[in-house]
Amino acid sequence: MTNPLPANATIGILGGGQLGRMLSVAASRLGLKTHIFEPSANPPAADVAHTVTTAPYEDEAALTAFANSVDVITYEFENIPTSALDILESIKPVHPNRRALATSQDRITEKEFLSGLGLTVAPFAAVDTLDDLRAAVDKIGLPAILKTRRFGYDGKGQARIMTPDDVEPAFEAVAGAPSVLEGFVDFSHEVSIIGARGVAGDISCYDPGENVHKDGILDTTTVPANLRPAQRTDAVLLAANILNSLDYVGVMGVELFVTKDGLIVNEIAPRVHNSGHWTQNGCAVDQFEQHIRAVAGYALGDGKRHSDVIMENLIGDDVERIPALAKDGSVAIHMYGKADVKKGRKMGHVNRITGPAK
Amino acid sequence: MTNPLPANATIGILGGGQLGRMLSVAASRLGLKTHIFEPSANPPAADVAHTVTTAPYEDEAALTAFANSVDVITYEFENIPTSALDILESIKPVHPNRRALATSQDRITEKEFLSGLGLTVAPFAAVDTLDDLRAAVDKIGLPAILKTRRFGYDGKGQARIMTPDDVEPAFEAVAGAPSVLEGFVDFSHEVSIIGARGVAGDISCYDPGENVHKDGILDTTTVPANLRPAQRTDAVLLAANILNSLDYVGVMGVELFVTKDGLIVNEIAPRVHNSGHWTQNGCAVDQFEQHIRAVAGYALGDGKRHSDVIMENLIGDDVERIPALAKDGSVAIHMYGKADVKKGRKMGHVNRITGPAK
Numbered sequence: 001m002t003n004p005l006p007a008n009a010t011i012g013i014l015g016g017g018q019l020g021r022m023l024s025v026a027a028s029r030l031g032l033k034t035h036i037f038e039p040s041a042n043p044p045a046a047d048v049a050h051t052v053t054t055a056p057y058e059d060e061a062a063l064t065a066f067a068n069s070v071d072v073i074t075y076e077f078e079n080i081p082t083s084a085l086d087i088l089e090s091i092k093p094v095h096p097n098r099r100a101l102a103t104s105q106d107r108i109t110e111k112e113f114l115s116g117l118g119l120t121v122a123p124f125a126a127v128d129t130l131d132d133l134r135a136a137v138d139k140i141g142l143p144a145i146l147k148t149r150r151f152g153y154d155g156k157g158q159a160r161i162m163t164p165d166d167v168e169p170a171f172e173a174v175a176g177a178p179s180v181l182e183g184f185v186d187f188s189h190e191v192s193i194i195g196a197r198g199v200a201g202d203i204s205c206y207d208p209g210e211n212v213h214k215d216g217i218l219d220t221t222t223v224p225a226n227l228r229p230a231q232r233t234d235a236v237l238l239a240a241n242i243l244n245s246l247d248y249v250g251v252m253g254v255e256l257f258v259t260k261d262g263l264i265v266n267e268i269a270p271r272v273h274n275s276g277h278w279t280q281n282g283c284a285v286d287q288f289e290q291h292i293r294a295v296a297g298y299a300l301g302d303g304k305r306h307s308d309v310i311m312e313n314l315i316g317d318d319v320e321r322i323p324a325l326a327k328d329g330s331v332a333i334h335m336y337g338k339a340d341v342k343k344g345r346k347m348g349h350v351n352r353i354t355g356p357a358k
Numbered sequence: 359m360t361n362p363l364p365a366n367a368t369i370g371i372l373g374g375g376q377l378g379r380m381l382s383v384a385a386s387r388l389g390l391k392t393h394i395f396e397p398s399a400n401p402p403a404a405d406v407a408h409t410v411t412t413a414p415y416e417d418e419a420a421l422t423a424f425a426n427s428v429d430v431i432t433y434e435f436e437n438i439p440t441s442a443l444d445i446l447e448s449i450k451p452v453h454p455n456r457r458a459l460a461t462s463q464d465r466i467t468e469k470e471f472l473s474g475l476g477l478t479v480a481p482f483a484a485v486d487t488l489d490d491l492r493a494a495v496d497k498i499g500l501p502a503i504l505k506t507r508r509f510g511y512d513g514k515g516q517a518r519i520m521t522p523d524d525v526e527p528a529f530e531a532v533a534g535a536p537s538v539l540e541g542f543v544d545f546s547h548e549v550s551i552i553g554a555r556g557v558a559g560d561i562s563c564y565d566p567g568e569n570v571h572k573d574g575i576l577d578t579t580t581v582p583a584n585l586r587p588a589q590r591t592d593a594v595l596l597a598a599n600i601l602n603s604l605d606y607v608g609v610m611g612v613e614l615f616v617t618k619d620g621l622i623v624n625e626i627a628p629r630v631h632n633s634g635h636w637t638q639n640g641c642a643v644d645q646f647e648q649h650i651r652a653v654a655g656y657a658l659g660d661g662k663r664h665s666d667v668i669m670e671n672l673i674g675d676d677v678e679r680i681p682a683l684a685k686d687g688s689v690a691i692h693m694y695g696k697a698d699v700k701k702g703r704k705m706g707h708v709n710r711i712t713g714p715a716k
Contacts, residue, residue: 031693047386285687327657329661339366
């Protein structure tokens with residue numbers, strides 16, 4: 001696809017969670033419709049999408065009909081089965097591309113890709129067996145963290161190994177799934193940079209945000225992050241390096257550890273990212289619209305920030321704080337329309353505008 | 359209705375134009391669904407609404423089913439037939455209420471109501487016949503403007519009378535519809551204030567915006583408006599007076615002429631208003647969310663503005679400027695998803711953030 005989509009074109013989105021929901025809203029601002037493909041019924045994105053297909057990723061007829069009904073396809077999560085991608089790609093352009101997906105789906109592929117670009121990652125070793133794990137611990141040292149190669153998110157599929165006694169329980173925790181042992185990184189804080197690349201190769205980045213996690217889940221992102229000017233430059237350059245190397249189209253989230261020796265890449269996400277939600281109330285063009293602009297072949301926003309923001313996730317019964325938060329004129333509420341409140345479930349987030357951009 | 363709506367409740371909206379579209383988006387941010395009732399097919403709001411009913415306002419069965427499927431009913435335009443309102447009100451709460459609708463539907467009822475509150479309006483006289491018009495011109499003087507009592511918007515149903523020769527053509531222009539002759543007001547500029555009132559009687563106003571029209575249609579709204587502090591206070595007090603007098607729930611737009619003798623009320627709109635679109639990029643809580651908060655029984659936002667904004671409507675082929683506007687990092691685009699570009703048709707608007715709130 002080289003021409004921009006016409007007004008009223010339809011963006012197909014794989015996945016109907018909160019990211020698909022906010023992508024749909026952003027598409028509407030550009031006069032574009034969305035069609036959500038999602039296996040589970042009544043997903044959050046259905047409330048604000050023009051069309052919804054409820055079908056599993058194994059339903060070839062549904063995938064084909066979906067692809068034929070849209071102008072371009074994107075996704076809100078990276079674990080799309082290859083077989084589904086084969087069908088979709090044969091009918092319509094899919095952005096970001098297959099290589100970006102394959103790279104981010106597997107922690108070892110990802111780390112090898114990033115290392116190959118000259119970027120620094122945590123020390124790592126592949127682990128398939130308990131013997132592999134013992135050898136990896138000998139090589140990397142402790143403490144370390146064992147993570148499944150695929151399907152991990154929000155701290156799931158992970159086990160910390162602080163002492164040799166933790167080795168066997170950690171291996172049992174990942175239940176024999178192909179895994180990677182990562183050495184601990186001595187970092188002062190975590191930041192992420194949300195970058196975007198358009199079809200013409202143009203690149204735009206938002207100012208990095210500083211992330212604080214709680215119980216393995218993102219709790220807050222504060223913008224601007226605590227970074228020296230040279231570190232900000234490094235963050236932009238490494239994001240651009242990754243985006244260009246993948247011939248990427250769309251928004252990408254890049255998580256970075258800040259260490260005394262420089263920035264270490266933790267992981268990349270080939271999609272809009274929780275740590276970029278602050279852009280909804282800090283920028284004229286937020287990350288969701290930026291992603292839609294990229295996949296639709298439109299000009300990217302320049303990433304300009306008008307306000308400083310603290311984004312806070314509302315997890316589980318944090319939603320009970322909504323009535324109090326609603327009374328604060330500096331707080332913007334973003335709920336996801338999820339029917340049931342569950343422990344650890346992302347129910348929404350708030351963006352607190354803390355002042356004009358500094 | 360005194361209790362706030364629960365999460366996942368549904369707001370019924372009469373009318374599926376751009377205002378309904380942006381109300382739907384705002385509802386989604388609060389975790390609420392929307393159901394649009396609209397006679398014409400594929401309206402702009404359908405792209406972002408959970409449910410759409412396509413039926414005329416005379417379809418009693420459709421109205422009944424619609425009302426039964428939602429938790430509260432509101433609207434994006436004031437010309438709702440009384441017969442439809444009778445059915446809807448018998449099933450679910452309708453906000454703003456019938457009196458607000460009736461008052462704003464008829465220019466004479468409106469002016470008499472406003473005068474009764476002690477507010478200043480332009481001199482006016484009812485006109486049903488050509489003789490009425492001649493008598494009204496004698497009483498009010500020229501120049502003056504003849505407007506139909508009902509169904510006027512964006513300069514439609516209006517005729518200027520500059521000289522006695524214009525009297526007969528003006529009467530023909532309104533085609534015998536019940537009308538009102540309004541005297542010209544010697545005003546320096548027009549502003550509008552967007553006020554909101556909650557179910558508990560709480561009131562919140564945004565800072566007034568300054569409006570410039572082109573060809574009878576709103577062209578730009580600039581915030582802050584050029585007003586002295588005492589005029590700002592007057593604007594808030596008169597808006598509160600109107601809202602309280604109508605026992606109003608929801609957002610109202612109040613158009614004001616600024617004269618050397620004070621503020622004159624031009625007209626009121628019992629709904630979100632084009633001159634309030636700037637709030638989408640100037641405030642954490644915009645007018646659309648404020649309206650949804652009010653009708654859902656939630657706490658109102660306090661009207662706080664974080665940025666100064668110039669809103670510009672995109673009329674007809676103004677949409678051709680979108681690619682250029684998209685490259686400006688201070689510009690937020692809001693398209694309405696209308697299929698056909700027509701002369702004089704509101705296709706979208708842009709909000710240009712001009713700096714931190716002054």
